[in-house]
Amino acid sequence: MPEYKGVCHCGATEWTVEIPEEKHILCHCGACKLMGGGEFTLNQIIPKSNFHLTKGDLKVYSYKGDSGNSVDCFMCPKCASSPYHHQHVMGENTIVIRTGLLKGSDKWGKPAAEIYDKDRASWLPQTGEASFPEVPPS
Ligand SMILES: [Zn+2]
Numbered sequence: 001m002p003e004y005k006g007v008c009h010c011g012a013t014e015w016t017v018e019i020p021e022e023k024h025i026l027c028h029c030g031a032c033k034l035m036g037g038g039e040f041t042l043n044q045i046i047p048k049s050n051f052h053l054t055k056g057d058l059k060v061y062s063y064k065g066d067s068g069n070s071v072d073c074f075m076c077p078k079c080a081s082s083p084y085h086h087q088h089v090m091g092e093n094t095i096v097i098r099t100g101l102l103k104g105s106d107k108w109g110k111p112a113a114e115i116y117d118k119d120r121a122s123w124l125p126q127t128g129e130a131s132f133p134e135v136p137p138s
């Protein structure tokens, strides 16, 4: 399985991740926009054991997601770059990695899917191979 490395903006934290599928999932939800300061975030769902913090410590910010379950966002305590978040609704062993922070992930090409596409900016074309108004049916 290919391994990728991530480094936060200030360099205080570093991590490596084994990525099962080298594809981004775009998220247009309101929380991603507010925390990322952009129109969408780039993500992939992976087993928690695939993530390895190799330098520094992460702080946690938690909020209640749409499901009513808590979402824990892990971030550098100095610069707030966020390598991953944990949506408890998805179970304890699954995390959502921010693929945009992984070196080399800019070469992955077209995203596999867009979620919360109902909140996509009107000026932004749909780019994912699949699109879901909110989350895919499970
Ligand atoms: Zn940092």
Ligand SMILES: [Zn+2]
Residues within 6 Å of the ligand: 027, 028, 029, 030, 031, 032, 033, 041, 116
């Ligand atoms: Zn989102």
